[in-house]
Amino acid sequence: MTRCRLCGSEAPASVVDLGATPPCESFLAADQLDQPEPAYPLHLRVCTDCWLAQIPPLITPEETFKEYAYFSSYSTSWVEHARTFVADAVQRLALGSDAFVVEVASNDGYLLRHVLDRGIRCLGIEPSVNVGAAARDAGVPTLTEFLDPDTGSAVRAEHGPADLVVANNVYAHIPDVVGFTQGLRALVADDGWVSIEVQHLLTLIEENQYDTIYHEHFQYYTVASAARALASGGLTLVDVELLPTHGGSIRLWARPAEAAGEPTRRVADVLAREKAAGLQELSGYTEFSARVAKVRRDLLRFLIEAAERGETVVGYGAPGKGNTLLNHCGIRPDLLAYTVDRNPYKHGRFTPGTRIPILPPEQIAADRPDYVLVLPWNLRAELVEQLSYVHEWGGRLVFPIPELSIVEVTR
Structure with missing residues (x-):
């Protein structure tokens, strides 16, 4: 680069x-x-x-997203997060039945279904053919396209300007930051709002969340760098919320520059936190690589020692972040027999690089392993509850991030 x-x-x-x-x-x-x-x-x-x-940008979005393995609706907590967001946004922006909401990277309609339930007109823009089809099957109007200035202008010409444009967990996924942001500006009304959720680089660094670094995430934002990116397309950051999702995310509220007004106090507060953490100078980044290496050593030591004791370890989940962890650590089926996932699309497939089999979740109860390595660690509270049944045979859960943690669960 x-x-x-x-x-x-x-x-x-x-x-x-x-x-x-x-x-x-x-x-x-x-x-x-x-x-x-x-x-x-x-x-x-x-x-x-x-x-x-x-x-x-060594791979293109077209290579990744034309046929996509991730369906948002398989995460119970994520669907609930979307429902809460819609309820709060409707109240915050006073969206009525005459409003128009567009979601970019709308996946399988997990969020817009809540917009439809409120009688509000909406449209999803989703590049993945397979998950976009699932959204349409669920009754969510969805356009199969990538967002750029031309797409944004075409949607605006056909459907009118959007009162709210939502872009959750996509702002990191596009290499053309400026063009994508210009597309957002083309979609939104001159007095409208754009809401973006993206992982916060501050928590990624502080909590050793290096497994969220992967090829479809082209960039990683602080509030300071996100504000600059938004400005490149004619949008101004006016508010920010700190969220627990994905281990720590930011929800950016932006408006067209001419309608923005002064940013809230929360923007200044988060900018100050980022500066205090050294993220506007190299000192804030210099120790990260060493802490990443320790996560790798600790996890490999645990898996090797478990294998030498004759104990069985299987995985739970097959998220993208898990594949960064598995490949970086060099974990193969001799150390992790298989992993399971709720998404039937992944059943019978194998993890990229490490070639670990992916099976249905029921396999865990059938095999009664000693340990379950939880790869989507960001869903810890949800998964500790879902996997509480492993206590029946004395099984324990293992979380690798931010540091190795072995958890005994009870009902």
Whole structure:
């Protein structure tokens, strides 16, 4: 990487180099196991001018999202998070039956179904053919497209300007930050609102959440760098909320620059926290690589010692973040026999790179393993409850992030 994709500055500084891994959502079918599997460098750097953390765009969104393995509706807590957001946004923005809401990267309609339930007109823009089809099957109007300025203008011309544009967990997924932001501006009414949720680089660094670094996440935002990115497309940050989702996210509220007004006190408060953490100077990033290496050593030590004791360890979940962890640690089926997932799309497939089988969740109760390694650690509270049945045979849960934690569960 020679230039920052946001400000164009040369030679961003290294933060952590995770080696080379396959794209995290490229789950393998059984007939692909004897075929070559491409891997790409996974090296996080930060621009020392605008402080946008980023990886090189070595794969395209088209490669990742035309056929996508992630369906939001399989996470109970995420569906509830969306329902709460819709209820709060309707109240905050006084959205009535004449309003129009657009969600970008709307996935399987998990959020917009709550908008429809309130009698509000809406449209999803979802690039993945398979999950967009699932949304339409559920009655959510969905356009299969990537957002850019032309798409935003075309949607506005056909449907009118949006009172609210939602872009949850997508602002990190597009290499053309400026073009995507211009697309958001094209969609939103001149006095409308844009709401963006994205993982917060502050918690990623503080909590060792390096497994959320993967090829479909092209950049990693602080509030400071996000404000600069929004401004590149004619939007102004006016408010921010700190959220627990994905281990720590920020919800950015922005408006067209001409309607924005002064930002809230919360914006200044979070900017001050980021500055205090050193995220606007290299000192805030220098220890991260060493802490990542410790996570790897601790997890491998646990798995090797369990294997030597003759104890069984299986996984729970097959999220994208899990594949960064598995590949960086070099974990194979000799240390993790299999993992399970609620998403039937993944059953019978294998994790990219590490080729660990993915089975239905019922396999855990059938096999009664000694330990269950929880890969979607960000859903800890939800999964401790879901997996409480492992106590019946003395099984325990293992969480690898932010540090190795072994949990005995009870009903």
